[in-house]
Amino acid sequence: MARHIVNIVVIWVVLTVLGALVLTLDYLPVIGAEYSEEFDGIFRLLAFMGLPVLTFVFAWVGYSFFAFRQRTGESEGPAWWGRNWVPIAWLAVTASLAITVMIYPGLTGLAKLQADPRGYGWGETGADLVVKVTGFRWSWAFEYPEQGITVNAVQGRELVLPVDATVRFEVNSTDVVHSFWIPAFRMKIDAIPGRTTYMVVKPVATGSYAEDQAFRAQCAELCGLDHSKMVLPVRVVEREEFEAWVQQMKAQ
C-alpha cells in the first residue's frame, strides 16, 4: 500500500512540475492598464494554486487505471469503508484550501477592486477624464463631456484615451443589456437601460487595435442580431496626442 502511495506522489509531483512549466508560458493578452497586471497576478496565482489539486486527481485516477486493473471481474478489493481519520483529514485540508482562496486572493482582491463604491476601480476613485459610454444595438457612443466631443461608429470611429490618466467610464444603454469590455484592460461592466454603471481604468501603455486586437471596446453581452459586430477600436496615446485628437474632433 505504501508503495502505491509513493508512486502516486511521484507522478503527482512530476505532473505538477510539467504543468507549472506550461503555466509559465505567456498565455495572457497584452497589458493595457495598471489593473491588467493585478488581474494577471491573481490569474497566475489561482492557476498555480489549482494546478496541484488538478494533478492530484489526475495522478490518482491515472495511476489506479494502470496499477489496480483486473481482467475478469472475479476478485474483490479490500472492504474499506473509510470510517477512520481519512475523511476528516480530507475535509480539513479541502476546507482550509477553499477558505484560503476565498480570503486571498478572493475577498482581498475584491476589496481593492471595489475601492470606488459605485463600481470597479482597482483602488482608484477619482478621475482625470470622464467618458460617458452609451450602448445601443449594435454600436457604442463615447461622449467626453469636459472636452465637449462625442465619437461613435460614424464620427471618429474609435475610443481614444490618454496614457497614465485615470478614466471613469459612466455606462448606459438605450435599449437592451450590453456589456462594455476592453480585453487589454481586463475589465467589463454591463450597460443596462435605466441605470448607470461605473468602471475606472488607468491605461499604462500606449497601444491600438491595429497593433493588438485586445485594444477594442467589445460588447460582451448577447444583444441580438449584430452582437458579434458591436466593436469599436481603442487607442491609447500620449497626452499631447490626445489633446491634438480632441482639437481635431472639435473641428469636425
Added chain:
Amino acid sequence: MYALISIASGVASGLIGFYVGVGLTALVRVAFGHSPWDAQISITVGYIFGLVGWLMGIGMWGAWGREWFGLPTYARKAPGWQRYFVFNSDHKVIGIQYLVTFVVVFLLAGLLAMVMRAELAQAGNQFLSNDQYNAVMGLHGILMIAVAVAAVIGGIGNYAVPLMIGAQDMAFPRLNALTYWLNPPVALLLLLTPALGGLETGWTAYPPLSVLTENAQLLFNLAIITFGLTSILGGLNFIATIIFLRAPGMTWGRLPIFVWSMFVASWLALLFTQGFAAALLMVLLDRAFGMSFFNAEAGGDPLLYQHVFWFYSHPAVYIMVVPGFGLALELITHFSRKPLFAYKYAVGGLLGILGLSGLVWAHHMFTSGMPNYLHGPFLALTEAISIPTGLIFLSALGTLFMGRLWLKTPMLFAMAVIFNFALGGVTGIFLADVPTDIHLHDTYFVVAHFHYTIVGGEIFALFGAIYYYFPKMTGRMYNETLGKLHFWWMFLGFNVTFFLMHWPGILGMNRRIADYPSSLEGVNLIISIAAFALGASFLVFVYNMVVSWVRGPVAEANPWRARTLEWQTSSPPPIENFPAPPVVRGHPYEYGVPGAVHAIVPTPMPGGAPAGGAK
C-alpha cells in the same frame, strides 16, 4: 398500428384544442372591439388548449380523465416496441422513452454545435449570417440544457430508482406518464423557433431583448414553462417514491448513492424550477400585455430578471450534475469491486450541495452592475461549495485506491467524470473570484468551463449509465470493443476541444458570436477540427446501440455481478419488477465482505424476453 393510433389521436386532439383556443381568443377580442388575432395572446391561449388536447388524446383521457367523471378507466394496449408510443405508466417504459427521446435531442443539438464550429473555424462570416448563427446557437443551448436536465433524471432515474429501492413502480405512475408526454410539445415548440425568426437571445433570454424580439421567443417561453412543469412534477414523484416506496429494510443508510443523488436533485428541481418559469412568465406578460416588469422607462428593471432567472439556473447545474456524481460513484464502486469509500461523507456532500446551491446565484452577475456589497458574500458562498463537492472526490478516489478495477466501458466513463470534473471545478474558481471573473465573464473561458462540468461531469456519466443499463433494459449485450472505442474517441475529442477553448477566452474572445478578431483564428481552427472528431465519435455509439438492440447476444440478469437490487431480477425485469417485495438485509456495497447479503430477493420470474424475442 397501436402506436399510430395513439400518436395520431394525440396530434388530432392537440390541433383541435389549438384552434378552439385561438377561436375563443378571437371571440373575446372581437367582442371588446379588437382585431381577432394577436400573435402573443392567440398563440399562448391556443397552445394551452392544444397542450391539454394533446395530453388527453395521447391517452390521459382513457387512463386518467375518465375517472373524474366516474367512468371506468382503460389503458391503451400495445405489444412489443409499440408500448413506447402510448400513454404507458410503467416506469421502465417511461425511462426508456425519456432516454431515447433525449439521446435523439442530444444528437440533434450536437449537429447544431458542428454547424457553429464550422462557422467559427475562421474569422468573418463564412456561411451563416449573424441572425442564423444566433438561432443555431440559441437552439443548441436550450436543447442541450433540456438534455442535461431530463436525460439522466427522466431516463436513468425513472428506469433505475424504483428497481434499486425494490419498489414496483414510482409513487404516482400516471403522473409519471403525464410528465413524459409533456415533453414532445416542448421539443416541437423549440424546433419551430427557426420558422418564427429564430432565437435571438440564447437560452438565457435576458430582457429587454427577449421582450423586443421575434415571436420565436414566445414559443421558447411557452416551451420552457411547460418543461419546468415536467421537472417539478418529476421531482415531486421521485421524492414521494424514495420516501415511501423503499423495500423493507432499505434504510436511508443503505440507500444506493445514485438514489441519494436523485433525491437531492429532485429537491432542487422542486424548489427552484419555478424561478425559471416565473422569469419567463414575466417576459411573456411583458410581451403579451406590456406589463413592463423589465421596461426601465415604465419603472421596471432588467436586473430583476437576472436574479429570478439565476435563482433557478444556478441550482439547475446541480440538478444536472448531482445525478451525474451519483452515477459515477455507483459505477466506480461496482467496477472497483470495493465498498463505496466514506459513503456517509459522500451523502453529506450531496446534502451540502443541496443546502448551498440556492445561495450562490449572483456569481453569474458580477459584471451586471448589481450593488457592490453583494459581490463578497456570493464570492465566498460560491467558493464554499467546493467543500461538499470535494467529498464526492474523496469517495471516488478512496474507492478506486487498492480496488480491483474491472475496466468495462461504463467504468471508463465513470472514471472520466472524476477526471473531467476536476478541471471543471478548478476553472470554476477563476469565475467565482470577482477580480478574475470581470475579465473572463461571457468569454470562451466560461464556455469551456461549463462544458467541462456539464458534459464532462454529467453527460459522460449518462453514457456510462447507458452502457451499464443496456443489458438490463434490452436483455441484450452491447459490443464491448465498440463501447471502448466510443469512450476513448469521445474522451480525447472532448478534452482537446474544450481544454483548448479556455485560451481564446483568456485572450479576449467573447461567447455567442458568429465572428471574432482575426488574431484568434489559428486556435479556433484546431478547436473546430477537434470538435468534429468529438461529434464523429457518436456514430460509433449509435451503431453499437442500434445493432446490439436488434441482435446483440442475450444478456444475463446480472452481467456486472453488481450487488444492488436492479440486478437481482431478470433482464429485462418483469412488469412488477420483483415477483414479491425484496427484503433488504445489508449495505448494497459490501464487496470484499465474505457472506455479505444486500437483500433476499425471491427467485426472478421468467419475466420479460430480450428485445426482439429470445434467441
